[in-house]
Amino acid sequence: xxxxxxxxxxxxxxxxxSLLHLRSNYPVYxxxxxxxxxLYALYFRSIYLSPKSKRVVVWLTxxxxxxxxxxxxxxxxxxxWNSYFIMIGDTFTVxxxxxxxxxxxxxxxxxxxxxxxxxxxxGGIFIYSCCELPITGMLNYLANNYPVTMELENxxxxxxxxxxLIFIYAFLCPLLTNTTKSS
Amino acid sequence: xxxxDKYNEVLLGxxxxxxxxxxxxxxxxxxxxYYQKRRFQxxxxxxxxxxxxxxxLLKSQLEIQEHTFNQxxxxxxxxxGQVLSLARVQLNIINESNKAxxxxxxxxxxxxxxxxxxxxxxxxxxxxxxIKSLGINALIAQxxxxxxxxxxxxxxxxxxxxxxxxxxxxxxxxxxxxxxxLQNIIKHANASEVLITTNFSPDSLQIVIKDNGKxxxxxxTNPGLGLANIMTRAALAGGQCAIESITGxxxxxxxxxxxx
Numbered sequence: 463x464x465x466x467x468x469x470x471x472x473x474x475x476x477x478x479x480s481l482l483h484l485r486s487n488y489p490v491y492x493x494x495x496x497x498x499x500x501l502y503a504l505y506f507r508s509i510y511l512s513p514k515s516k517r518v519v520v521w522l523t524x525x526x527x528x529x530x531x532x533x534x535x536x537x538x539x540x541x542x543w544n545s546y547f548i549m550i551g552d553t554f555t556v557x558x559x560x561x562x563x564x565x566x567x568x569x570x571x572x573x574x575x576x577x578x579x580x581x582x583x584x585g586g587i588f589i590y591s592c593c594e595l596p597i598t599g600m601l602n603y604l605a606n607n608y609p610v611t612m613e614l615e616n617x618x619x620x621x622x623x624x625x626x627l628i629f630i631y632a633f634l635c636p637l638l639t640n641t642t643k644s645s
Numbered sequence: 646x647x648x649x650d651k652y653n654e655v656l657l658g659x660x661x662x663x664x665x666x667x668x669x670x671x672x673x674x675x676x677x678x679y680y681q682k683r684r685f686q687x688x689x690x691x692x693x694x695x696x697x698x699x700x701x702l703l704k705s706q707l708e709i710q711e712h713t714f715n716q717x718x719x720x721x722x723x724x725x726g727q728v729l730s731l732a733r734v735q736l737n738i739i740n741e742s743n744k745a746x747x748x749x750x751x752x753x754x755x756x757x758x759x760x761x762x763x764x765x766x767x768x769x770x771x772x773x774x775x776i777k778s779l780g781i782n783a784l785i786a787q788x789x790x791x792x793x794x795x796x797x798x799x800x801x802x803x804x805x806x807x808x809x810x811x812x813x814x815x816x817x818x819x820x821x822x823x824x825x826x827l828q829n830i831i832k833h834a835n836a837s838e839v840l841i842t843t844n845f846s847p848d849s850l851q852i853v854i855k856d857n858g859k860x861x862x863x864x865x866t867n868p869g870l871g872l873a874n875i876m877t878r879a880a881l882a883g884g885q886c887a888i889e890s891i892t893g894x895x896x897x898x899x900x901x902x903x904x905x
Contacts, residue, residue, distance in 0.1 A: 596666070608652050
């Protein structure tokens with residue numbers, strides 16, 4: 463779902479400026495980011511073990527659109543880069559990942575992390591969110607003061623590729639282990 | 646500073662920051678992997694130890710059973726058999742004589758009574774739940790009484806504290822260790838007296854077995870299979886066993902076993 467939405471976002475972002483005669487493609491990305499953070503939250507809700515943490519995540523999922531709406535329409539405007547929302551969303555995501563790791567750390571049931579899809583997906587999201595935060599969070603400031611946006615976009619692309627590679631590994635690792643065991 | 650250098654500085658700064666974060670995040674993820682691997686290894690070790698403990702428990706049960714059977718066999722041959730044979734001879738004498746001697750009849754009655762009492766003891770020792778139902782002090786006292794009956798060595802038991810209950814499996818292993826210690830003394834120590842002391846501390850039970858035998862040099866003498874077995878068993882049950890001995894001055898075996 464996330465991958466499909468990502469692909470749709472990239473296509474829309476590529477053509478929306480020329481087709482819809484918009485000043486920038488920021489609205490597409492900003493809308494996608496809301497969708498992305500909600501999906502991350504729902505994903506962590508599904509893999510958390512304790513019911514209490516699941517409830518907290520539900521509340522968070524309800525609060526995120528409110529923050530998004532406020533910062534998008536009242537602070538930056540629909541055509542601006544909503545760095546506040548990204549910083550809040552990334553921070554929440556990193557905290558959710560850290561809590562998931564804590565649950566694994568303290569759980570009495572041992573999970574083989576090398577073959578755990580959930581762990582590798584959470585790991586990919588964790589690494590990406592940690593590294594993305596300083597770039598996307600400061601993008602407004604950097605874009606206004608230094609012409610380095612293109613280079614930073616390349617860095618973001620590299621991080622995206624890294625996260626997607628980890629996701630691919632996450633989906634393949636149980637199969638790889640089964641093959642190794644059967645051979 | 647030229648403008649391009651300033652831009653590069655900012656760019657490099659941001660990239661370096663991202664790389665540092667990448668490294669930190671990766672370290673966190675890989676540390677978790679490493680930690681989980683260690684937990685798996687630890688679990689494997691614990692499972693192996695539990696398996697060894699169960700095997701040792703089963704072995705101890707079988708050994709105690711074998712020991713009891715030997716003991717019963719000896720008891721029947723040496724005591725009950727002898728006493729009943731004597732009673733039979735006495736009855737034959739009474740049968741052959743015209744007049745029954747009341748004193749001899751009393752002797753027959755006493756001998757049959759003794760044989761019955763011995764048989765009751767044997768039946769009691771055959772009970773499978775004996776070790777579970779009796780406290781460690783009672784088990785030690787019974788074993789000491791049995792050995793004293795053999796008239797090889799004199800065993801004295803000093804139980805100086807109020808008894809505390811112990812996990813049945815540990816009690817079984819502890820009793821087997823105790824039996825092995827006494828067997829070693831009978832076989833190898835050449836002792837005439839053995840003093841057994843039990844001490845129930847808040848966390849563990851301490852049993853001290855002291856003999857006045859020939860002793861041995863613990864540094865020089867390689868501990869035999871029996872002593873090594875005693876130590877391994879104690880360790881598997883979570884306890885400790887210390888052996889102190891001086892040539893010519895006897896041996897002291899101290900077993901320390903936690904209750905849980």
